[in-house]
Amino acid sequence: MSRLEFQSRREAGLAALYLGVFATIWFSVPAAEQPLRALLVVASGAALVTAVVGAVVVARSRGDIVRDRAADRRYLLIVLAEFAAAGLGAVLLAVVGWSEFIPVLVCAVVGLHFFPLVPVLRDPLLWLLGAALCVVALAGLITALVTAVAAGLVVGTGAGLLLLGYAVLALLRTARAR
Template structure:
């Protein structure tokens, strides 16, 4: 199944590692603005994300003989360019929001940029499922902004919860696909 989509067991393990780690980070970020009673759920999300990341590392690094996208120089270069642009956009937007006195929306901005970066990564990583993931992460950023502007709920909580759940589900699915391949 994984090979038909162009992804090796190693690729899927590394996907679970990276996105599981970032799921945990997003749950952590959401904790700063979490409403009362949410912290235990966010902690569980972080712990599960880290467990998926560790399991992904085991699957990925135990599959040394599998072909991997990291062996493709052109794909590695495109990946680096996309991630470099992502970091630059995050930094620039964060600075602008900070200077404008809207630092409480930095998490929503980061969430939006992360979502957008999945679109060009989908063909590079040979994973078309990154496109709907990107759309959903972008939607989480929009919802976080609207909620932050119209209610007393922190945008960082909504962005962190949304991105955390989406990345956790996606990383878990990658892990399962990697285990089955």
């Protein structure tokens, strides 16, 4: 296996690990009745399995890893900004009494954070993931404003499915490359 294939495999494993974990978290956001609740539990389990497979890929990819410290710093700054924006926004929404819109804000921030990650992670598919997450956030907001359906149900389900789908796709792309 070449060094580039090794790095790519490791990065795919990390993507599956991280996004599998976050998909599991998103699937836990909606308060849903049966049968949707059961489907969300199954999806959460699938996301956890995907995260575990990602962790195995990462563990098997240990070895001579070439680090790009500048890219690592950019990645860290982007993720810290994401967490700060989501956290501060969530606190502000809670203070003004709009807690039901916290999942919408967090989903939009998560979607937006993928755009600056495209050059850092060298993955143009992150543009699509980011845009799709922003669309899910908008759909959750509109649904909550014009219907009795909670924003968290739309956003939690949509974001979970998108993150799980991307995590599985990362693993499949790596498997196909082998």
